[in-house]
Amino acid sequence: MGLFRNQRTAFLTSAFLAVSVAIPVSLPLVGVAYADDTLSVKVGTPLQAAQTALAAKNYGKAMASVDAADAVSGKSDYETYTVAQMRAAVAAQSNDVPAAIKAYDVLIASSRTPGSAKLQMMMAQASLAYQAKNYAATVKATEAYLKAAGPKADPKMQTVLVQAYYQQKDFANAARVQKEQIDAEIKAGRIPSENQLQFLVACYRELKDADQQTHAFVLLAKYYSKPDYWAALIHNLAANPKLPASLQFNLLRLRAATGTLTSPDDYIDMAERAMEAGQPQLAVNLLNQGFSNGVLGKGTGAAREAKLRAMAVSRAADTKAALAGDASAAATAPTAGPALTTGYNMVLAGQVPAGLALMKQGLAKKPRFPDVALLDYGMAQMDGGLKKDAAQTFNTVKSDNGSQDLAQLWELLISRPVTSGK
Structure with missing residues (x-):
């Protein structure tokens, strides 16, 4: 993975200058140096x-020499730190991940290492471990x-964490971290990347969490409105066992509005509902x-479809004629249904302000399904x-x-109509 390549190279260049220069009696350190910091001959x-072996890329010999220095008893704190530094350099260049991580742990824990260098070491640890497919x-x-x-x-680094969790099949944590990253982007007023959102969808798919997968697709449709995302959203909603019958009609309307309702039978079902x-x-x-x-009015079903429309036109005329009386009765009805239905019919008849006002009265009467009524x-x-x-x-x-x-999809359809881009 090339995500860390530049950072890791920069870190090794600055952190391990000893690799490219001779060691007399002391070793250049990334960290706090003291006047009495010296290396004994034994170390x-x-x-x-x-260092000589490392320069020649003889990693086995280089690590053996580090082990020899580490085996010296009575080492000073400075000597222990310097040995860990050299071990990290050899291990990093030879891709000995366990040894590098162990050496970095020593350096990170040391008070000699500045905070900025500790962060670089942690990044280097993660980089080496990921490249070695040691996801834990x-x-x-x-x-x-x-x-x-x-x-x-x-x-x-958050991206690396998400991918490491995913590679371990820890999809719950992968989704959690990815969602945190996406939420932070949105909170900061930035648009999350399409890849981030697609990855979140993949996590929820693995978790078989249809609700969260739908929510992730909503974000994809919001920020990257494409037919494929809308189709996936509508498919997920249609397959959602929690979707009550009272919302099936609304889903049919959404499909019609997005051009995914292509069956005459579905149009007839929608009209009948x-x-x-x-x-x-x-x-x-x-x-x-x-x-x-062009979905209706063709083929063998054309006559049936025309008959249904004529019936609907006739009923609509009767309903419009009765609106005044129905509105008066709905205003005093104890339940929400009459006000909601009659108010909507008034809107469809062109009496928009009065119809919406009546519907608001219905919303105040505590409808049985308040979320559906609000929709x-x-x-x-x-x-x-x-x-x-x-x-x-x-x-x-x-x-x-x-x-x-x-509701979110209707809001999206208003604010960001479906585009034809793939």
């Missing part, structure tokens, strides 16, 4: 040999780095949409031409039964 001699070590090193670095952490809900004018509008886009109110605002108001209403719908997802 300095094998370290000199280690990658997670440990990366989490230590992120904790130490705090808000100033390199965002690429509208009439069953007491909204024949909405049935007329939806059937007209089917005729205008319908947003739909009425949209059908009444008040798209900005509808978008605000859709953003207030909260539920885990599918109504929130549908």
Whole structure:
């Protein structure tokens, strides 16, 4: 993985100058140096040999010399630190991940190492471990780095952490870290990358968490509105066992609005559901949409479809004629249903302000499914031409039964229509 290549090279260049210069009696350190810091002959001699072998890329001999220096008893703190530094240099260049991680641990724990160098060492640990496919070590090193670095952490390290969790098949933690990264981007007013969002979808797919996968697709559709994302969203909603029958009609409307409703039978089903809900004018509008886009009015079903539209037109006329009386009765009804239905019919008849006001009365009467009622109110605002108001209403719908997802998709459809890009 090339994610750390430049950082790791820079770190090794600055942290291990001893690799490219001769060792007389002391070794250049990344860290705090003191006046009495010296290497004894017993320690300095094998370290000199280690450096010579490392320059010749004789890693086995170099590590053996480091081991010899490390085996000297009674070493000073300076000598112990210098041995660990050389061990890290040899291990890093020879891709001996366990040895490098162990040496870095010594250096990171030492008070001699400045904070900035410790962070670079943690990044180097994570880089080596990831390249060696030691994902458990990658997670440990990366989490230590992120904790130490705090808000100033390199965002690429979070990506490494996500990938390390994913490679271990720890999809829950991979999703958690990826979501944290995405949430931070959004909070900062930045758009998360498409790759981040796609990766989050992949995590939830592995977890078989359909609800969270849908939420992730909503973000993809919001920031990268493409037909494939909309199709996936609608498929997920249609396959969601939690989606109540009361929302199936809304899903059909969403499919019609996004061009994914292509079956005449689905259009007929949608229109019939509208009439069953007491909204024949909405049935007329939806059937007209089917005729205008060429889904209806063709083939053997054309006569049946025309008959259904004529029936809907007739019922819509009767409903419109009775609106005044129905509105008066709905205003005094103890339940929410009459006000919600009649108010919507008034909006469809062109009486938008009065119809929405009546629907608000219905919302105040504690409907049985308040989230569905609020979604319908947003739909009425949209059908009444008040798209900005509808978008605000859709953003207030909260539920885990599918109504929130549908509301978010309608808001997205208003603010970011589906594009044709792939």
